[in-house]
Amino acid sequence: MQNAEALNIDHFERPKKNYLNNGTTLKSWLLTKDHKRIAIMYLITVSLFFMTGGIYAATIRLELLTPASDLLNTNTYNKVFTAHGILMIFFFLIPAIPAVLGNFFLPIMIGAKDLALPRINLLSLYIYWLAGGFAIWALLQGGVDTGWTFYVPYSTTFSNTYVLAVGLAVFINGFSSILTGLNFIVTVHTMRAPGMTWFRLPLFVWSHYAVSLVMVLGTPVIAITVLLLALERFAHIGIFDPAIGGDPILFQHMFWFYSHPAVYIMILPGMGVVSELIPNFARKKIFGYEFVAFSSIAIAVFGFLVWGHHLFVSGQSIYAGMVFSFLTMVVAVPSAIKMFNWTATLYKGSISYETPMLYGLGFMGLFFIGGMTGLILGALGLDVHLTDTYFVVAHFHYVMVGGQVIAYLGGLHYWWPKMTGKMYSEFWGRISAMLVFVGFNLTFFPQFILGFMGMPRRYAAYPPEFQVLNIFSTAGASVLGIGLVMPVLYLGHSLLYGRNAGDNPWMLPGLEWRTSSPPPTENFETTPIVTWEAYDFGEDSGLDFEEARRRELAPVI
Amino acid sequence: MANHATSYSDKFVYHEPGLQHQFEDMKQQEESVSIGMWMFLVQEIMFFGGLFTVYLVFRFRFPMAFSMGSNHLNVIMGFTNTLVLIVSSLTMALTVYFAQRNKRNWQIGMIVLTMLFGLTFLYIKYLEYHEKYVDGLVPVAGWNRKVKLPGTELSAPLPFETGAVAASEQGGEEEKPYNNPRGEFQWREGSKLVSDALAEEKANPNKKVLTEYERAGYLDPTTGLVDEYRFQEKIRSFFWIYFALTGLHALHMIIGLGLMTWLLWQAFKGTFNSEYYSPVEMSGLYWHFVDIVWIFLFPLLYLLGRHLLAGG
Numbered sequence: 001m002q003n004a005e006a007l008n009i010d011h012f013e014r015p016k017k018n019y020l021n022n023g024t025t026l027k028s029w030l031l032t033k034d035h036k037r038i039a040i041m042y043l044i045t046v047s048l049f050f051m052t053g054g055i056y057a058a059t060i061r062l063e064l065l066t067p068a069s070d071l072l073n074t075n076t077y078n079k080v081f082t083a084h085g086i087l088m089i090f091f092f093l094i095p096a097i098p099a100v101l102g103n104f105f106l107p108i109m110i111g112a113k114d115l116a117l118p119r120i121n122l123l124s125l126y127i128y129w130l131a132g133g134f135a136i137w138a139l140l141q142g143g144v145d146t147g148w149t150f151y152v153p154y155s156t157t158f159s160n161t162y163v164l165a166v167g168l169a170v171f172i173n174g175f176s177s178i179l180t181g182l183n184f185i186v187t188v189h190t191m192r193a194p195g196m197t198w199f200r201l202p203l204f205v206w207s208h209y210a211v212s213l214v215m216v217l218g219t220p221v222i223a224i225t226v227l228l229l230a231l232e233r234f235a236h237i238g239i240f241d242p243a244i245g246g247d248p249i250l251f252q253h254m255f256w257f258y259s260h261p262a263v264y265i266m267i268l269p270g271m272g273v274v275s276e277l278i279p280n281f282a283r284k285k286i287f288g289y290e291f292v293a294f295s296s297i298a299i300a301v302f303g304f305l306v307w308g309h310h311l312f313v314s315g316q317s318i319y320a321g322m323v324f325s326f327l328t329m330v331v332a333v334p335s336a337i338k339m340f341n342w343t344a345t346l347y348k349g350s351i352s353y354e355t356p357m358l359y360g361l362g363f364m365g366l367f368f369i370g371g372m373t374g375l376i377l378g379a380l381g382l383d384v385h386l387t388d389t390y391f392v393v394a395h396f397h398y399v400m401v402g403g404q405v406i407a408y409l410g411g412l413h414y415w416w417p418k419m420t421g422k423m424y425s426e427f428w429g430r431i432s433a434m435l436v437f438v439g440f441n442l443t444f445f446p447q448f449i450l451g452f453m454g455m456p457r458r459y460a461a462y463p464p465e466f467q468v469l470n471i472f473s474t475a476g477a478s479v480l481g482i483g484l485v486m487p488v489l490y491l492g493h494s495l496l497y498g499r500n501a502g503d504n505p506w507m508l509p510g511l512e513w514r515t516s517s518p519p520p521t522e523n524f525e526t527t528p529i530v531t532w533e534a535y536d537f538g539e540d541s542g543l544d545f546e547e548a549r550r551r552e553l554a555p556v557i
Numbered sequence: 558m559a560n561h562a563t564s565y566s567d568k569f570v571y572h573e574p575g576l577q578h579q580f581e582d583m584k585q586q587e588e589s590v591s592i593g594m595w596m597f598l599v600q601e602i603m604f605f606g607g608l609f610t611v612y613l614v615f616r617f618r619f620p621m622a623f624s625m626g627s628n629h630l631n632v633i634m635g636f637t638n639t640l641v642l643i644v645s646s647l648t649m650a651l652t653v654y655f656a657q658r659n660k661r662n663w664q665i666g667m668i669v670l671t672m673l674f675g676l677t678f679l680y681i682k683y684l685e686y687h688e689k690y691v692d693g694l695v696p697v698a699g700w701n702r703k704v705k706l707p708g709t710e711l712s713a714p715l716p717f718e719t720g721a722v723a724a725s726e727q728g729g730e731e732e733k734p735y736n737n738p739r740g741e742f743q744w745r746e747g748s749k750l751v752s753d754a755l756a757e758e759k760a761n762p763n764k765k766v767l768t769e770y771e772r773a774g775y776l777d778p779t780t781g782l783v784d785e786y787r788f789q790e791k792i793r794s795f796f797w798i799y800f801a802l803t804g805l806h807a808l809h810m811i812i813g814l815g816l817m818t819w820l821l822w823q824a825f826k827g828t829f830n831s832e833y834y835s836p837v838e839m840s841g842l843y844w845h846f847v848d849i850v851w852i853f854l855f856p857l858l859y860l861l862g863r864h865l866l867a868g869g
Contacts, residue, residue: 033578114579116589182596190589191579220600224607228801235697237797238790239611245774245790250614254607527581 018421018518033118034521038125039104040419046100047488049091049132054484056084061443061477064470069460077460078145079161085148086166087139090173091132093404094262097269098215099128099180101411102208104419106184108512108519109202111193111528116186124179131173138165147458149259150226152240152251156233167230174223177265181215184208193511195530202510202534203292207272210296214261214268214303222258225251252314256307264303266400268296270363270407271338277360277410278342279535280508282349283545286535288341295334302331312383321380328378335371339364354506355429359410362437366402370395373448388458391451394444402440409436409487416491417501421517424494428486435483442476507548509541510534575833587835594839598846601809605850608805612798612857618770619791621750624862626795629694631685635859638681642848645674649844656824656834664824664837671844672817675810682807695800696793748783751775755783799858806854809847816840 019036023029029037059080063071072080107115115121138144144166146155155163188201188209228239229251238244240251279286286292308316308324316324342364351357373395377383386392413433417423446469451457455466462470504513509532515524532541580586616623652667689695754766767775774791777784820840823829829837 112579116579117593118577118579120593178600182593182600185596186589186593189592190585216596216600217603220604221607224604228608228611231801235700235797237696238794239615239797245787245794247614250611254610522578 017520018516019521020420020518022521031122033114033122035103035107035115035118035121036419036519036521038121039100041125042095042099042103042128045129045132046092046096049087050096052136053084053087053092054481056080056087058477058481060084061474063460064462065474067462067464067467072460074460075145078147078458079143081458082144082147083139086135086144086170088400089148089262089266090170091128091135093266093400094177095128095180096404096408097273097411098177098184098208098211098265099124101273101408101415102184102204102269103180105415105512106205106208107187107191108515108523109205109510110188110191110196111511111524111530112187112191113522113524113527115183116191117183120179120183124176124183127172127179128176131169131171131176134172135166135169138162138169141165149255150229151255152229152232152246152248153242155229156241157243164230164233167226167233171223171226171230174219174226177215178219178223181212181219184212185216188212193528193530196511199290199293200530200533201293203275203286203289203296204272206293207268207275207296210300211265211268211272213297214265214300217304218258218261218265221254222262225254225258249311249315252311253307256310257304260307260310261300261303263396263399264299267367267403268299270367270404271296273407273411273414274342274360274363275338276510277356277414278345278364279349280414280506280510281354281357281360282346282351283537284345284349284535285533285537286341287344287347288337289534291337292341295337298334299331302327302334306331306378309378309383312380313387325378325380325383329375332371332375332378335367339368339371353430355424355426355433356410356414358430358433358437359406359413362433363403363406363410366398366406366437366440370398370402373398386451388456389451390447390455390457393457394447394451397444397447401444406436406440409433412487412491414506415512416494417505418512418517418519420495420498421501422494422498423501423505424498425490428490432483432486432490435479435486437483439476439479439481439483443473443480444476446470446472446476507545507552509536509543575828583832590835590839594842598842601846605802605805608798608802609853609857612802615791615794615798616857616861618768619774619794620768620862621754621771622775622788622791623795625750626792626799627859627862629692630799630859631688632859634681634685635855638678639851639855641674641678641681642851645671645678646845646848648674649841652820653834653837653841656829656837657831659830661824661827661829664829665821668817668821668824672814672821675814675817679807679810679814682803689796694796696796748775748785748788751783751788802854802858806847806850809850813840813844813847816843 019034022034023032029041032038059072060077063069063077063080065071069077103115103121107113141162144159144161144163146159146161146163150163150167155167188205192201231237232239232241232246236244238246240246240248242248275286275292306324306328308320309328312321312325353361373391377386377392377395413424413429450466450469450473453466455462501517503515503517505517506513511528511530512519514528537545576583576586580589648667648670652664652671655661655663655667690700751767751771758764758766775783775788777787817840820837823836
C-alpha cells in the first residue's frame with residue numbers, strides 16, 4: 001500500500017484476517033508468538049497495575065488531606081506508599097511504553113514481520129505475570145513498608161513485613177525487562193526492512209534501542225542486589241547490614257546503579273513517543289534528526305554515570321559528590337537537545353491539536369519543569385536542604401507521570417486507531433487530556449512549594465501550616481483521577497461503537513500507517529521497501545499529501 | 558493493498574527446515590540468534606559483575622580476613638576444576654566443529670565428553686562444599702554439620718538475635734552435639750595475623766599495615782587489640798561471598814548441563830548439520846561464558862593474597 005491510497009482517510013478495505021480475529025480461542029492468545037497480541041495482553045495487565053497503584057495513590061492523597069494521621073495509621077501509611085511505588089515503578093512505568101507500544105509498533109515501524117525472538121517475547125510476558133502475581137500475593141499478605149528503595153539495614157533487619165517476597169517479585173520482574181530489551185536490540189539490528197537504514201529509523205525506534213541498552217546493562221545489577229538482600233534477610237550474613245559487618249552505602253551504590261538508569265528507562269520511551277507526535281502533528285520533518293537520535297544514546301550512556309547523586313547526604317565522599325553533581329548537569333544536555341529540537345520542529349509547522357498532540361505538548365511543558373527541578377536537586381549544596389522533602393517527590397512525579405504517563409497516554413491515543421481499527425471520541429479525548437494536564441499540575445506543583453518549605457516525604461502527619469497546599473494537591477489528584485478514568489470509558493466505548501478508523505487516520509508517512517488497521521498477523525502483505533526518510537511529508541515519501549489534503553477539504557457530495 | 562489476491566499465507570514460500578516464520582532467510586536468523594545470545598551474555602556479565610564488585614569492595618577493605626578465608630579453600634581442587642573446565646571448553650568447541658562438518662557420531666561423542674567434564678566439575682565442587690560443611694565453614698546459622706563441643710569455650714555471648722538460644726543450647730556440656738547456630742569457625746589462630754601486624758606497626762610507628770577499615774573492623778574499640786569475634790565475622794563475609802559466587806556459577810553449570818542434554822537428544826536425532834547448527838554454537842557460547850567466569854573466580858577466590866599467610 002505504498003501509494004496514494006495510503007492517504008485516503010476512508011480507506012479501510014482490509015484483509016479478512018487481521019491479528020485480532022486470526023484465532024479466537026484462549027489458547028490462540030496465551031500461546032501466541034505474535035508481538036501484537038503479546039502487546040495487547042501487556043496493555044491489559046499494565047492497565048490493571050496502573051489502576052491498583054492509582055488506588056494506593058488516592059489513599060495517600062486522602063490521608064494527607066488533614067495534618068493528623070487519621071485515615072491510616074503510620075504503619076499502614078508506610079505500606080501504602082511502598083505499594084504505590086513498587087507497583088507503579090516496577091510493574092507500570094518500566095514496562096508501560098516498551099512492552100505495550102514498543103512491542104506493538106517497533107517491528108511494524110521497521111517493516112518486520114515480528115520481533116526477532118517471538119518466543120522470548122512471550123516468555124517475558126509470562127515472567128512479568130509471574131512476578132506481578134507474586135507481588136500482589138505479597139501485598140495481600142500484608143505488604144512491605146520499606147519504601148520502594150529497600151534501604152538497608154531497615155529492610156534486612158528491622159522491617160517485619162514481606163520484604164523477601166516483594167524483593168523476589170522485583171528480582172523476577174527484572175528478567176522480563178531484560179528479555180524485552182534484548183529482543184528489541186536484536187530486532188533493530190537484524191529485522192529492518194530493505195531500505196530501512198539506521199538513519200531512516202523513526203526516533204521511537206532509536207529511543208527504544210537506547211532504553212534496551214539500559215535494560216540489558218542495568219537490570220542484572222539490581223537483580224543481584226535484590227537477591228543478595230533477600231539472602232541476607234534470610235540467612236543473616238553481613239554484606240549490607242552494618243550490625244553484622246556489612247556496608248549499607250554499598251547497597252545504596254548498587255541499588256542506584258540500576259535504579260538511576262531505570263529513571264531513564266521510565267523517560268526515554270516517552271521521549272520516543274513525543275518524537276513521533278511532534279513532527280507528525282506539526283506535519284514537518286523533525287529538526288536535527290541525528291541529534292535527537294544520538295541524544296537518546298547519550299542519555300543512556302550518561303545515565304549510568306550519575307547514580308551517586310542519590311547519595312549526597314548518605315556519607316559518600318564529598319569529592320565523589322562533586323563529580324556526580326557535575327555529571328548530573330551533563331546529562332541534562334542531551335535532554336535539552338531534545339527539547340530544543342522539538343521546539344524547532346514546531347516552528348512554522350502546520351500544527352493540529354488532536355488529542356495525541358495535546359499530550360505531546362503537555363509532555364514538553366511538564367518535562368521541562370521536571371528536568372529543570374532535576375538540575376536544582378543535582379546541585380550539591382542545595383540538595384542538602386531538599387533531600388527527602390516533597391520537592392523531590394514533586395520533581396520525580398513531574399518526570400515520571402508528567403513524562404512517561406503523559407507520553408504513554410499520548411502514544412496510546414495516537415496508535416489506538418491502528419491497534420484496534422476504531423476511532424475514539426475526539427471531543428472526550430481532548431477534554432480528558434486537558435483534565436490530566438490541569439489536574440496533574442494542581443496535584444504536584446504545590447508539592448514543590450511544600451518541599452521548599454521543608455515538608456518531609458514519607459510521613460502520614462504534618463504540621464498544620466502545610467494544610468492549605470496539601471488540600472490543593474488532593475483536589476488536583478481528584479481532577480487527575482477523573483482525567484485518567486475517562487480514557488478507559490471512551491476508549492472502551494470506541495471498541496464497540498467507534499467508527500472505523502481507516503488505515504491512515506492522521507495522514508502520516510510512517511510505515512505503520514501503510515498497512516491495514518488493525519494490521520494482519522504478518523504486519524504487511526508484502527515486505528515493504530523503504531525509500532523515504534523518517535517524517536518525510538514531501539514527494540519522496542511516495543505519498544501525495546497535497547491531493548489528500550484537497551480531498552479532505554472537499555465538500556462531501 | 559488494493560490487490561491482495563496473493564496474501565502471505567496463500568503464497569507458497571519455500572521454508573528451509575529450522576527457519577522461523579519471522580525471518581526471511583537462514584542468514585538473518587543466525588545473525589539474530591547470535592546477537593541475542595551475545596546480549597544475553599552481556600546481561601550475565603553485569604549480573605556476575607555486581608557480585609564481583611561486592612567481593613572486590615570487601616577484599617580491599619579487609620585483605621587480612623579475606624586471605625585468611627582464601628587460605629581455607631582447597632587450591633588443589635580449585636586448580637583441578639579449572640583444568641576440567643578448560644578441557645570441557647575444548648570439547649565444546651569440537652562439538653561445534655563436528656556439527657559444522659556433518660559428523661554426527663563425533664558430535665555426540667564430544668557432547669558426552671563435555672557433559673562428563675561438567676559433571677566432574679560439579680562433583681569436585683560438591684566435595685569442596687562438603688569439606689566446608691564438615692569444617693563448619695558454612696557461614697549460615699544452623700547449616701553446618703553438628704560437631705562435638707570442643708573443650709574451649711567456643712562462642713562468646715552473641716551480641717544479637719540468636720544469642721539467647723545459642724547459649725542455652727550449649728549449656729557448657731562437652732558431650733552435647735553443638736549445632737553451631739551461627740557457623741562459628743573451628744579454628745582460633747586466624748587473628749594472629751592481625752596481632753603481628755599490630756606489633757609491626759608498634760615497632761615502626763610510621764608504617765601503616767592495617768587499612769582504616771581493618772582498624773575499625775578487627776579491633777576492639779576500647780582495648781585497641783584484636784577482637785577474635787569481629788575478625789571472624791569478616792571471614793564469614795568472605796565465605797558468604799564465596800558461596801554466593803560459586804553457587805551462582807554452579808547453578809549456571811547445571812543449566813548448561815540441561816542445555817547439553819537437549820543438544821544430545823537433538824544431535825542423536827541428527828538435527829544439526831552444516832546448514833543448521835546455530836543451537837550448538839549458541840550453547841557453546843554459553844558454556845564458554847560459564848567457563849570464563851570460573852577462570853576469574855579461581856584466582857580471585859583461591860589464589861589472591863595467599864602470600865600473606867605463607868605456610869599458614
